[in-house]
Amino acid sequence: MPQEREWIKKAKKGDVAALALLIQKHYSFVFKYLVKVTMDPRAAEDLTQDTMLKCMENITRYDGSSAFSSWLITIGTRLFIDKKRRRKREQQWLLKEGNTRLLRWQFESNQEEWPELLELLSKLSVDQRIAVLLKHYYGYAYDEIGEMLNIPAGTVKSRVAYGLRELRKELDQHE
């Protein structure tokens, strides 16, 4: 971590190598997060690259108030939400067709069954899915998530609660 702080300090001063090291270190983490958010590895790949480009443009704005990885996933999440708003029609088509087919194929090629809960997670609204992931998988507090998404902590809490309730309801119906 002290090494990372050193890289961040140098990157903010314009050190190309330091920023390159930071980006390479966090690439996989951001990619895996965005796979869970988008439920589509191809979209996650594009978004991860866009996130890193945004990071390069705005590195001087990083103030250290949150972890660097948190800052990156905030950028990635906001990029995804912006893209989703702009491509509403395409998203509706993807939902109909099922954008989890790539993930399902990867599970099958690993001789693993595609978990039903992940299929249900993919059907949750993006807002609820992101809130559930950040709260329970990544362990962020409600107010931290609120800051990342620019919404009140109470809204985050509702999204998590409704998201889990929706998952439970769908799972009970299927079982």
Add this chain to the structure above:
Amino acid sequence: MNSNGNHDEPQNDVIVDRLMADLRKLDQVVQESSSPSVDTWKGIVREQWEITKRKRRWETILFFMVALLLISGGYFVVFSTPWILGAIQVIGFALAIGIWIFESSSHREERL
């Protein structure tokens, strides 16, 4: 016990535990995206910073061009319509006299 609080918690714990296990499996199964090497990232960072610097330079030039256009547009209107220029000079002169009178009367009060 509220409707979406304590009553839901044990059931939520079960769902959350199952979901976390599935998400961990997802992390294992999803093929690691091949991140470019550090040297490639250095090239990308250099290029991106160059693009940003060029963009900001052009934004500044554009800003000054627009400002100059607005100012010269204003001057064109004022000089092509003499009565507007005359009116601005008269108003400016009147304001100057008014400020001078105000200032000198407030100085006189202070002396008294």
